[in-house]
Amino acid sequence: MKDEKKSTRIILTSKEKSELVIEGVVTVILLILLNLAMYMILVQVVEANQSLEEMIYNIKHAIHNMYDSNLSLSWRIPSLMFMGIADLIVLYWRLIRRYRQMQQRHIISELHYISNGHYDHRIPFKLGGDLGKLIQSINALVDSTVEAIEEERRIEQSKDELITNVSHDIRTPLTSIIGFLGLIEEGNYRTTEELLKYTHTAYSKAKQMKLLVDDLFEYTRVRQTNTPLNIIHFDMDQLLAQLVVDYELETEKSGKTIEYTTTPKPFVMSGDTDKLVRVFDNLISNALKYGQGGSKILIDAKKVKENAIIIVKNDGTPIPKKSLTHIFDRFYRVEESRSQHTGGTGLGLAISQNIIERHGGSITATSEKGWTSFIIKLPLDNDDEKN
Structure with a gap:
């Protein structure tokens, strides 16, 4: 040795x-x-x-x-x-x-x-001379090889965790679907109302499975860095205005209001609008589902030097401090959000983080002073800054 x-x-x-x-x-x-x-x-x-x-x-x-x-x-x-x-x-x-x-x-x-x-x-x-250069090259090669091995191990571990989590999240609704369809198949229901209840539950569980599969597909797709982004110039003010209109009915049903502000107007920048809309959909949906007790969802977009800062916040139930460091982890869900009514796939924020990072930006979360905020930072190119 x-x-x-x-x-x-x-x-x-x-x-x-x-x-x-x-x-x-x-x-x-x-x-x-x-x-x-x-x-x-x-x-x-x-x-x-x-x-x-x-x-x-x-x-x-x-x-x-x-x-x-x-x-x-x-x-x-x-x-x-x-x-x-x-x-x-x-x-x-x-x-x-x-x-x-x-x-x-x-x-x-x-x-x-x-x-x-x-x-x-x-x-x-x-050593000096060629032998010294050879030793440096060998050590650098070993370092890169070890790093590649460790990365491969992390990927394998990540895959195992992914399979475990997906299997668990699919098995739970699938068990319910098979159970209720089995009752219907065997005729174990007394009234039409009971039959409709069984079919509705099976249908709801099937939708839950589809949501998981869709999110899993989207998560896998956004992590593939070789998939190009469809970068175009767009007006962030118009994009947020359309989002507010799309969620107007849903926010009214939940007893909440949604508002947005942008500085300046128009707010022209570059990005893949389809993927950025997915990010805002995830954040607004989370605010509606998990922001219990709140009444407002606010979106504020502004230019700060060479960056666009977009903040999506709500005044609902705050996120515990222990959860803030893990909230963007794949399949992580805040403990209070595990009910059948609000429990999601745990992939939405992980998808959002990947999309923002692929745009060269960052996303962070805070929960203080009565507001839970998600802060998105996106770089502006030279053409964006001129507008």
Whole structure:
């Protein structure tokens, strides 16, 4: 097992040090033999060529006269010095090459250790040159691989939770549908009113299942980032006005009023209106269903610097603080909203958050001072800001 505190330097083992010594000794022996062979060949060439020997003598004589020195030069001395320098260069190159190979072996050993499942380990060596860049690339690759593995695990866990929640939410109304239809099938009803009651209950439960399936389909669709948004320029003032008209009858039945304000007018911006309408539908529907005891639903849209801020709020029952941090989680429902009358699929706010985030914005919730507010922040492009 690797030490937790790993040295940033590559420490050679005794065996590797011995390999370096042997490499150096063998190289020196080979160079000595090569130098002797070259020296003997050079002597034979010079002695066999009289003109070459005379040229060397003249060069020596000229240097001697120039410096007026008693220095006794011979062609053998510079030749031996040249070969000695060349030998040192070759010896250094051989030892460095061998040392680089040992460094590569240590890096490969670290890679094998990581590949055996120790994904929290990183190659600790701090080297320069290409090997240093290689280590950085390997560590970055391991980091991205580990992140991908963790993301895959989260996705699998999310899928399991999704299947569990969907199975639970479908099984409950489906059990009721089968039960009431079974009573009708067996003729276990006494009056027509009782028959109609059974069929109405089965119909209501079927609608509840359809709502869950629709929301689940929409949630899956908005999470697919490769699905393009249909971005167009639109007037937020007109969009909110139409929404208020659409919900006018429903708000009257529930004893509530719905109002909106926009600043400025017209309020031109860009976005996918179909998906943004879905967001406002979810927020208004939630205010009608869960805002018990309230009488007002207010929508306020305004420009703040480079952003559009839209607030949808109601004065109904506040959301508990412990629920505010989870309210946008998939399938999360506030405990007080689990009755058959108001209980939804728990996907509406998760869908809304995904739609807003795909527009590059954010959505948050607050519940204080008698108002439960959902604050939507959407960026405006340059063309929007000019309008």
